[in-house]
Ligand SMILES: Cc1ncc(COP(=O)(O)O)c(C=O)c1O
């Protein structure tokens with residue numbers, strides 16, 4: 410544990426924190442910035458760059474915000490957004506459930522004693538080993554995503570136990586759900602077949618339906634439509650099979666702000682709209698209101714994280730400025746995969762120069778290795794400067810690669826004026842470990 414940072418009462422800050430940054434981030438007049446009271450310059454000095462920084466208190470606050478917004482429901486953090494053992498511990502302590510989609514995520518959760526009954530396991534092509542580990546480990550909910558899984562799962566359930574099951578369906582509402590590899594279609598009747606097959610297996614206890622609408626959804630409207638459509642399915646299941654399923658899982662997808670101009674989906678208004686739509690539709694269908702489950706990932710860990718990079722080289726010419734840093738597409742593949750855009754700030758030095766558009770590029774041997782296109786940076790940005798990229802707490806660490814045999818980044822957690830390393834930097838020796846022969 411290493412104490413960093415300074416007493417903020419003695420420093421001059423320029424509040425408030427900008428929207429895409431962790432909520433405790435303050436940009437100071439001397440050019441430095443602090444998150445949770447810890448200087449980003451000091452983090453870079455002590456732990457090196459590039460590095461992911463995650464604000465633990467911000468993660469915990471976002472967990473609580475969701476839990477408070479949905480007091481009668483279940484909030485399952487989507488591990489795929491960002492999971493390490495520390496994060497699994499924070500989520501466990503905050504009382505949330507955990508949505509996992511691989512044996513690896515399950516293993517991380519179990520390694521910190523995450524209660525199995527609070528784990529939901531989903532995935533469109535779970536391997537036999539994953540199904541075995543999930544059932545044997547006693548996960549609270551297993552999400553059936555294809556017909557072949559029904560018998561496979563039933564065969565794994567030990568004598569005297571029943572496995573709780575959700576069935577992932579494609580609600581076919583509006584344009585929110587294009588044809589996709591996930592889930593069982595209601596329209597083609599596959600979802601109905603799955604319901605009948607699960608109900609026919611004594612080892613399985615069908616508790617509800619599951620869906621996931623997509624990513625970066627910034628309005629409650631698609632969720633309202635989906636929850637109505639799923640309630641209608643519950644009524645059809647009641648009419649056809651005489652069972653009233655008690656749960657609906659609406660998945661994740663809640664948007665966050667990556668840019669100052671963007672706004673995330675507020676958990677309170679999202680939960681209120683969802684609950685109202687569900688209650689109204691259930692009343693119309695004569696159904697008891699099922700328990701809601703939501704699986705936010707990005708909106709819990711995304712804004713709580715940032716990445717620090719050191720500028721290695723600056724090239725000016727042809728009307729463009731390229732700022733090359735010591736990381737790149739191996740720690741953030743999102744710009745090259747999805748055209749994702751980011752907010753970038755120089756920290757650690759005060760510049761009096763006006764901001765000019767610059768393109769922040771990585772150090773990988775790939776033309777598409779761009780981190781941020783045309784972002785405003787001081788005209789005198791130079792090698793040695795430190796750059797912070799906002800909202801990198803979700804789908805960065807979890808999507809990182811070792812392209813060009815580059816070690817993956819450390820994760821530094823900050824909280825209450827302290828920084829601590831929770832995932833160390835990957836070194837060449839770590840890469841050699843997997844090589845077992847010449
Ligand atoms: C089933 C399911 N639940 C939850 C999530 C988390 O989504 P997000 O991080 O956008 O909230 C995903 C990922 O898209 C998902 O596929």
Ligand SMILES: N[C@@H](CCCC[NH3+])C(=O)O
Nearest residue numbers: 489624743747803804808
């Ligand atoms: N990886 C994506 C989101 C995919 C969500 C997975 N279900 C992203 O970075 O935005």
